[in-house]
Amino acid sequence: MSTTLSYSQPTCQLDVAAELLPFSQKLRRAPVRSLHFSLAFGEKLRFEGNDRQLYQLKTLVNQYIESFLTHPQTPTEVVIEGLVLRSRSPLEHELHLPDGRVILLQLTELYDLVTVLDDWSAVMEPLPELVERAQSILAQIPIWAKSAAVGVGIVAAFTLVTQRWLMPPASMVITSPRESNPSPLGMPSPLPESLETPQLAPLPSPPPAPPQASTLVPLPSPPAMPPPASLPAPPPPPPAQEEPRPQSPNQRNVVIQAPTEAAPASIEPVPMITPTVEATPVPATTLREVKAYFQDRWRPPANLDTSLEYRIVLNPDGTLAQALPLNGAAARFIDRTPIPLRESPLASPFAGERPILLRLVLMPSGTVQVFSDN
Amino acid sequence: MLTSSLPIKAQIDLILLSLEALAQVGSAEILTLAEAMGFEAYLRDRVGLWRLRQASPLRRGRTGRRKLDVDEARALALICSRLAQQHRQTIRTAIEHWQQQASQGRPPHLDPVLGDYIDRFTGLYQERMADNRSDGPELAQLALDLLVDLLFYSTPQGARRLWITLLERTTPATPSLSLVEPEPAPPPAPELPVLFPHSDV
Structure with missing residues (x-):
């Protein structure tokens, strides 16, 4: 989330x-x-x-x-x-x-x-308590219960936390x-560790x-x-x-603002927006500008082997309303993309009072595709 | 600078002095906060607070306790940081006045807010401290230095910053290795590191 x-x-x-x-x-x-x-x-x-x-x-x-x-x-x-x-x-x-x-x-x-x-x-x-809790949960699991699924799940969660905590x-x-x-x-300075x-x-x-x-x-x-x-x-x-x-x-x-993006599992945009934007035509200029924005900035990570797809909701003033990852890789790599924060300008203002939906595809080759997502 | 290389008990006393001069923080407020934070065991009453503050070597007529243990120092540091957070707007306003004075090329003590603070701090210092070497300009500079310190002690992680600063400023100056004459024979082994060189914090 x-x-x-x-x-x-x-x-x-x-x-x-x-x-x-x-x-x-x-x-x-x-x-x-x-x-x-x-x-x-x-x-x-x-x-x-x-x-x-x-x-x-x-x-x-x-x-x-x-x-x-x-x-x-x-x-x-x-x-x-x-x-x-x-x-x-x-x-x-x-x-x-x-x-x-x-x-x-x-x-x-x-x-x-x-x-x-x-x-x-x-x-x-992350909190020390969180790590302690993960450790105690891990310690309490009987050996027979450490099936692959349970073990992998707990260890993955613990690793995630530990990595972040120890970052x-x-x-x-x-x-x-x-x-x-x-x-x-x-010499160690006085009581150094306690600091x-x-x-x-x-x-x-x-x-x-x-x-x-x-x-x-x-x-x-x-x-x-x-x-x-x-x-x-x-x-x-x-x-x-x-x-x-x-x-x-x-x-x-x-x-805390409302969620800007859904998890990969719940891909649909916020219902408030969807019905109002579906029928709005997308100006060709806007498509070109959004594509140019991402084309200039997209630098595919070396370890990316699949395309990243996002649904982009664009406000009439040309700013980003939402960016929704449409596949798992898109969610994982969202911090490596040039998708800006909400309300950041992506294109010049266009006619109309409703937001428009775009589909953004960022490819491992560096190619960018943007098209209407109606 | 007066606050460098001072024992922790003296540094804490100066922080409380600056809060007193700037925001009229009195012993009643300190004791109430100590109780709310669960530190009443260290600060039971005005006499207990006075005895802890009198532990500062800068104090006139040191009749208080000579020692301040780590728990007491820690409690006082946490209380100082919390006080700074509670009075952060007053601290920030004073800093803004200082910035304004500086932008106009005027000395800080000509500003009413800063002037009152510096006057009160100087008066309290001269009234309570035995150190009579400090003149007006030096004490005014100390008051301003403490004001900057208070600003950062009032940040969300101010308690941690305060504690690190207390320890770092207490650390004795390191002898410069370049001044050590080379000796043909290996020098005698240095004394064993003292684990708690500032037990008299």
């Missing part, structure tokens, strides 16, 4: 297209897999990327803040694969993007960036002042837990995440949505 998570701060907005994991429904916090993100500082900067890039950004910011706080009088610079954060002064910080763009962040903007990334990672990072920033090349300042004589363990960062949001209980909850309490299916679909936003939403400055929001 896919959804869009939105995190708003006064100067910063993070939208993450994410996939809920199967067992997230039964947990207080729903572990999810990010597919695509969009980060905007008002009109100042808009930055998009995939799951890996978002983790890199989070790691960069965390490293930078740690270094900035612990060495306040030393100019701080952290580099991770083309992403750079560099201090100019306590109030000004440069963010360099891999594409060469540089944005000067005021301290409050940096704070907002930290806050939305904290909020996102609180939801994204290391290890593949990243991190340069920071801290690395050039190793502990003396190779990374959950014990010291519980701070449960209200109601607080007693100390011994709080050590089991490593992350700040996340926003409540009701099942997205129970939420009403949001009204279509106005075409111009670049301005940050008016928020009270101290408001930390997580807005």
Whole structure:
């Protein structure tokens, strides 16, 4: 099940297209897999990327803040694969993007960036309890019951969780002042391990837990995440949505929008949309523009051996309303495709008041096909 | 800078001092929060809080406890972070005023909000601390540094950031290896690493 998570701060907005994991429904916090993100500082900067890039950004910011706080009088610079954060002064910080763009962040903007990334990672990072539960379930299964189906199913679920939980920033090349300042004589710094363990960062949001209980909850309490299916679909936003939403400055929001995409098993689009769009003719110009959009951006992954098919629902203003994977590979590879977030422009506005349906086929050869899906 | 290489108990006391100067956080609020967070065992009453804060080596007339154990330090750190989160709007507003002053090329203390904060912080510091070497500008800078710290302690993962900062700032400066004269004979084995070099946190 896919959804869009939105995190708003006064100067910063993070939208993450994410996939809920199967067992997230039964947990207080729903572990999810990010597919695509969009980060905007008002009109100042808009930055998009995939799951890996978002983790890199989070790691960069965390490293930078740690270094900035612990060495306040030393100019701080952290580099991770083309992403750079560099201090100019306590109030000004440069963010360099891999594409060469540089944005000067005021301290409050940096704070907002930290806050939305904290909020996102609180939801994204799987819980230790979840892993423990998977382990205990695994341990409780009698040997005779470890038939192929049960064993494979549990192990697959556990592996999925463990991989995500242990997702290391290890593949990243991190340069920071801290690395050039190793502990003396190779000694561990005082209580080093405890820093990374959950014990010291519980701070449960209200109601607080007693100390011994709080050590089991490593992350700040996340926003409540009701099942997205129970939420009403949001009204279509106005075409111009670049301005940050008016928020009270101290408001930390997580807005869960209605599911944008169905799982492969339930391919049909939202019933609200289907009957209204079927009869709408698709202008040839729109077809050409959408095809050109994907043709310019589609870079098939090396391990892709089948075509990816999506149903694209396009708003009359040319923005994406929905993208529904129509086969299993399309769901698995959606984060590798150039399909943008909802409400992102795909084509110029066309005549008519109703959305149109398109079929998008992305082939392993790099070829793109777009045609009317009536 | 005053906050570098200070024991944890002194750093925590300064954080509480800056919260007191900025947001009028008093002992009643701290004790209420301690109870709500389940830390009443460490902070039973005003006297207990006073004794913990008096453990700071910067304090005038140190009659409080000399030692602060890890659980007490942890409880105080979590309380500081929660207080920062509860007052994050006040902290953010003060930072915005500072940014505005800086953009106009004006010193921060001329802003009413920041000026009041710096004045209160300086007054509280001079009233309570034995350190009389610090003059006005140095204390004003310390107040602003603590304000930046508070901003990031008020983030969702502020407690973790605060704890790391406390430990890192307590770590003694590393001797530069380049200053060590090469010796023909192997140097004597270094002393065994002290597992808890800051037991007197």
